[in-house]
Ligand SMILES: *Cc1c(COP(=O)(O)O)cnc(C)c1O
């Protein structure tokens with residue numbers, strides 16, 4: 001066993017042999033290496049070997065998500081804690097904002113560090129999540145019978161070993177009021193080799209378990225990704241996807257149409273399309289609110305409703321998530337409302353007498 005653990009091609013090896021410093025980027029990517037070095041000292045960089053190779057094949061849409069950009073340090077609009085998570089944290093690394101569910105951060109590590117990450121202030125830094133904070137989180141959940149749904153998040157929870165993740169899931173399963181466990185992870189799309197038979201065994205024991213994956217661009221989907229996702233779906237895990245709307249990367253209807261229809265083809269249901277939040281250092285990725293609305297309007301009716309996520313704005317200051325919907329109502333009268341359908345044609349719906 002020990003020798004397979006050290007094999008350079010297992011998932012941990014692919015992380016170790018990845019790119020962790022802008023100085024290791026080929027000149028065509030690094031621009032001004034000193035400037036990028038400065039960025040990476042503030043916001044850590046990591047591109048694992050698998051994702052790096054895909055990035056070399058696919059270029060821009062992958063590169064821009066993970067290569068540091070000097071604009072990260074110029075951002076004065078952004079907020080350190082854009083969603084006000086800390087003020088709703090009764091214990092460190094657990095956010096309890098809604099009555100029946102909590103967000104439980106179990107690691108601050110990821111297989112790539114996305115430059116637009118909401119938790120830029122935390123990810124990739126030492127000394128955050130410890131066995132003690134995890135124990136405290138579990139104790140808090142056990143002590144609050146109103147919590148039905150635990151969203152295990154990070155960082156990326158699949159960075160934990162099978163044993164460690166399995167231990168957390170088992171502890172959650174032993175709490176009778178916890179109905180649903182959710183895991184939020186980008187791993188199947190950025191390091192598909194992490195989806196091992198051993199991991200699947202651990203996940204299957206945690207049912208009812210849901211997973212929300214993270215894909216932003218159709219070029220992230222490869223044969224290896226498909227087979228990793230297939231293993232998860234075959235394990236009976238309902239799969240969702242949270243996509244971040246990113247300026248210049250996926251903010252066009254044609255790109256998201258390709259992404260969303262590919263996803264349902266892999267049994268992943270697009271769940272949320274997230275408007276960029278105000279994370280400090282990520283302002284250059286934000287799109288105007290109209291962009292997301294325009295995309296939804298363009299896709300509604302054109303692609304399967306199954307493939308259409310809800311557009312969500314996570315409000316700054318801890319207001320939580322609200323959906324943003326294109327308005328199809330043209331006029332509201334006592335007797336009838338008038339709508340416009342996806343082709344822009346007007347239709348009347350009479351109210352009951
Ligand atoms: C997004 C989020 C949730 C989960 O919200 P859903 O709409 O149920 O997916 C829970 N807690 C916090 C703090 C969140 O940000």
Ligand code: SF4
Pocket residue numbers: 109110111112113114116117118119123154155156186214
């Ligand atoms: S994988 Fe998720 S938590 Fe990690 S850096 Fe990317 S967006 Fe942030």
